[in-house]
Amino acid sequence: MDDIDKIRNSFFLEAEEILESLEALLLDLEASPDDEEILNAVFRNMHTLKGSSGICELHSLERISHLLEDLLDHIRSEKKSATVEIIDTLFEGLDIVKSVFVTTRQGADVDDGIYADLAEKIKSFLPEREEVEEVLPDVAETYVDEEFVKALGTGTKEEIGKCVDGGKRIYQISFNLDPECLSHGTDPLLLIKTLDYDGEVFEVSSSTDNVPSLDSLDPVRLYIDNIKAIFVSTLGLDEVNDIFEFARAAGAIDVHQFSPLELKDFFNVDYDDFWLDASPDTEEDSEKEPYHPKDTLDPSVFFGEARDLLGAAEHELQKITGDSKESAVIDTVYRSFHTIHGNAGMFGFSEIRSVAGFAEAILDKIRTGDEVIPRQTREILQEAVDEIRGFIDLRENGSVYETEGETVKRLGEILIDMGELTKEQLDEALKNQDKPLGEILVKEGFVAEKKLEKALEKQKALSLSSHAAIRVDTAKLDSLVNMVGELVITQTMLTHNDSIKNVRDNNLTRIISQLDKITREVQENVMSIRMLPVKATFQKLIRLARDISKKGGKAVNVRVEGEDTELDKTVIDEIGDPLVHIVRNAIDHGIETSEERERAGKDEAGLVELKAFHQGGNIVIQIRDDGKGLDKDAILNKAVQKGLISDKKGVSEDEIFNLILLPGFSTAKTVTDLSGRGVGMDVVKRNIEKLRGKVEIQSIKGEGSIFTIKLPLTLAVIDGMVVKVGSEKYILPTISIVESIRPEKSHVSTVQGRGEMVRIRDNLYPLVRLHDLFDVEPLNYNPWDAMVMQVEGEGKTTCILVDELVGQQQVVIKSLGESFKSIKYVSGGAIMGDGRVGLILDTGGLIEASTG
C-alpha cells in the first residue's frame, strides 16, 4: 500500500471523529453564540481538518475546510458574535464537508462547484481579502514583481541574462505562505533549497517587517513574508509548478516564467547574443574541411523533388505567352528555383546552387517588382532549367559536372541590368562559384526590407493547395486491380445466375442490386487510383515541340487544354511515344516555315494544340496543327506506288488519311533525322491499338490537321456488346459499333466481285457472316431475320451478321495466352456473366475479312 494511502486511512478515521465533534460543537455554539471557548474549539477542529486533508492531498476537502476556517478565524479575531446567518452558513459548510468526505472516501471525484455558493456566502461575511481566491482551483495570471527584479544587481542581471543562451528558463517564484505553515511541515527555506537540485537560485528577497521581538516570537509561526526568488532552470513551467504542488496547501506559491520581451526589459538580454546564428558561412567554417555530404545525406529525394520543381517551372514559363503580368506563374517559377537553390547547398552541389541562386534572384526581383518576365529573360531562365537538369543527371550518375558558367554569366547579366548586381560582383561570383550568391547580394545590402514585406504580402495572397498523398507499390496496385477484376466477374456471374434471376424474394433482389452497385463503385474507385493526369506527358511534348521547332528553324507555339484529364497509368506510359511521333510530324511536315506562312497569310508562328478530354466513356487526346495539312493526292500516289492500294478511285477521305498509318509508308520528301524513316505512323497505330484505342485523322489542305486518339478509360475492363451466333457468344467492343439494325430483305444484295452487301440509308456496306468465319451453326441464315451490326475501325466500315444482341456488358479482359495471339478476328478473351469465356472480336480483322 502506498504511503499516501496509509496516511489517508488514518486521516479518514481522524476526520470522522472531527466531523462528529464539529456537529456537536456547532449546536453548542448556536445555543451560546458568544461563547469564545466553543468558538475556539470549532476553529481548532476545522483547522486540523484543513491541515490533515492538505497533507493527504485531498484538495477539495482542504479547500472547503480552509474556507470555513477563514470565517471562523475572522469571527474569532474580530471578537464578533456568531450571528444566526453565520451559524447557518457553518452548518451548511459542515454538511458539504461531510458529503465531500464521503465522496472522497469512496475514491470518487469531487465536483468543486459544490461549494461555490458557500464560498460566495462566506466572502460576504469577510472583509475584502484575496485569500479567499487562493483557495479556488484556478491559478490567476502570474505577474512580475518589478521592484524586486529591478533591485537586482547589474552583475546578477547579466549573469541571469546569459543563462538564456543555454536554453534555460528564468522564473520568478513568490511565496505567500500561511503563518502556520511551519507546523505543517512546509518550510520556505527548505523549498528554496529544493530548487537548487533542479537549477540555480539567483536571488531571494523577503520582508522581515513582521518579525516581532524575541519574547513574543512563536517558533512555529512564520513571520517572514513576501518571499521572492529568481530561479533559473531547464525545467518547464509545468515541472516547476509540480515541485510546489504539495506545498501549495500551505499558502500561495506563484511561479512566473519571464517571457522573451520581459527578459529584454528586465535583464537587458541583448537579442543578438540571444539569437543563435548557425549560419555555416562564417570565416572559420570556410577554412575547415570542405563538406562531404555524401557521407550523411541521401540525395535521391533531392533529385526527385528538383526534377518535379523544374518541370513545374518549365511548364509555367511556357504558359507565359505575352508580356503580361502573371503573378501565380511567376511565383511558381520563383519558388522552384528558390527551393532548389536552398537544397542544392545542403548537398554541396555548388554548380546547381549557382544557377538556381541567380535565377531565384532574378525572379525575386520580378515578383516584387513589375511582375513581367520579358521574352529574353524567359528564354534564359528556360536554359537555366535545362542546365540544372543536366547537372542533376550528371550528379545522379556520379559524374563530375563541367560548365563554363555560361548560363550563370547570362543570368548575372540580367541581374546587372536589373541593378541587383555590379559587374565586379558578377566577376567575383564567376571566379568562385562556391561562394553563395546570397552573401554577395547581402553584403551590399541589396535586399531591401520593403521588398521582402511586399513579397510576404503576395505570398499570403496566393494560396496553393497541397495534396496529401502516399506512395504505393505498383505491384500491389496491379494485384488489387486484378482482384477487383475477379470481383466484377464473380459478381456478374451471380447476377446472371439462373436461380438468382428467378428469385422472387424482394429482399434478396435488393441486396443483389446493392452488391452490384457497390462492386461497380469499388471498380471505379480502384481504376481511378491508377489514374494520373496527362499533365506530365503534355509537359514533355511542349518541351519537345520547342526543341524541334528550334532545330528546324520554325517558330511554333504550343497550346495545351485539359492537362488535368486523367488516364490509367499504363496508358500514360504507352501513349508517350505515339504522341511524340505525331507532334514531331506535325511540326516537321505540317507546320510551314515562317516565310511560307506569311505568304499564306497565316501567323508567323505555327500553332500546335494538345487537347485531352473525356467523351462518352473514353479519353480523347487531340493534336491539332494549323500547318499545311495532308496532301491527299500525294498520299494516294504514294500508296499506289508502294502497292498498298490498287485503285485510286473510290477511296474515301478517311481511308486516304488512314493510309499513312500503314507500314512502309512515308510521304516525306526528305527524311529528317527527327522523324525517322517513315516507321513512325504505323508504329503509332499499333501502339494505340494495343491500348485498345483508335486513331482518327482529319485534315484540310492549307489549313492544318487534327489527329484524334480515342482510348478506353481502362485496360482491364472492356465495354462490350455481347452478340450471339448460334449457341456461341462473342463480344464486340462497344467503341467500334456504329449501329445495329435488322435490314429489310430488299436492302440485302449480292454484288458481283464484292460479295454480299447491305444497304444502310444511302450507303452500301459489305456483309461479313460471323457464322462463316467461325464455322458455327447460326439460327438464321437470312440477314433480314437476324441482326446486322455496323462496325468501324480506322475509317473503314463493315457490317457483321449475328443472330441476336444479348446485351451490353462490362467484361473483364483475360489474355488468351501467346498461342492464341495469331488468331484472326479475335483480339482477346473475356469472362462473361455466365462465367464462360467469350471471345472479343477484333474489328480491324473483321473489316479486312470483308474486303477480302
Add this chain to the structure above:
Amino acid sequence: MSKTILAVDDSVTMLQTISLALEKEGYIVTTASDGVDALNVLGGGEKFDVIITDVNMPNMDGITLTAEIRKLEPYKFTPIIVLTTESQVGKKEDGKQAGATGWIVKPFKPEQLVSVVRRVSP
C-alpha cells in the same frame, strides 16, 4: 524520454534531411509541409520540445507561423528555430519580433542543426 521535434518546410528534401539528422541523435521528428498543417498538428494535443520551420513557404510563411504558434498557450515558450536562406537577412528581425528563438541559415550541415537544437533544448 526522447525529445520531440516538429519540422515544417515545403521541400520534401529539407524535411527528409532534417528528420534523418535529428532521428540519428535520438529525437522523434514529426513533419508538416505547410504552416496551416503545422498548426493543425500543434492543435492536436501532441507536445513538442522544439519547433523548426522554414521561413519561405507558400500559403503561410514561417514568420507568420511563428507568431501564430506563440499565441497558443502550450507553446508560448517552446523554442522555435527558423530556417532562412542567406539572401533573406531581413527575416532575422521579423523572426525575433514574432517570437522565434533562433535561426539557422541554409545550407547547413546536419551537425550544426543538431547542435542548435541541443542549445535551445538541453
